[in-house]
Amino acid sequence: MVPIEDDLFEKLRVELRRGSLVIAVLGALREERYGYTLRQSLEQAGLPIEESALYPLLRRLESQGLLTSEWREEAKRNKRFYRLSPEGVETLAQLLAEWNAISESILRLTEREM
Template sequence: MPTDDDLFEKMRVELRRGSLVLAVLGALREERYGYTLRQSLEEAGLPIDEGALYPLLRRLEAQGLLTSEWREDAKRTKRFYQLSTQGVETLAQLLGEWNAISESILRLTEKDK
């Protein structure tokens, strides 16, 4: 039988997974390459492993939400990512949904005042 810590950890990972998609889309309103994206997510309190970030970026690009371009920067070739037009629209819709869910959860979990 799983411990309370095991159960919490599984639920935490599940909650973070969906949140990271929104965070990555939000961070890519401005063009970034993978390393600087990871840094900005970590600075915001949402660290992500490379092994999770790059598959996520490829999936979001395949879904039409991101565009990418290989360019040389500081004598190294790097892949830069940015929201596509569809990505901008989807981010706006997801943020609206996120805010509605957040408000509902707050209403459901607030104690009587």
């Protein structure tokens, strides 16, 4: 087996993670969090994400109607808290079903190869 180049692997890894992070963020926001605690939660689960990627993703998911947010003061600082919207709950369930189907298919395909 010929190893792939590191830069090619990195590009493919980033592409794979991008879709995975949407599901992870939606799943983590089943309970209300603000950006920093969301980042911590993702990192503890093994999915670190930079602020420069997280906040645009949160804005996009909110504009798509999958999240709601509100500004509140906590510890004398204004923080924006995010949570799944009802549409987000439904979409997360659909995405998880699709994720599981894809994962099972990939496992069936790759088990034969190894």
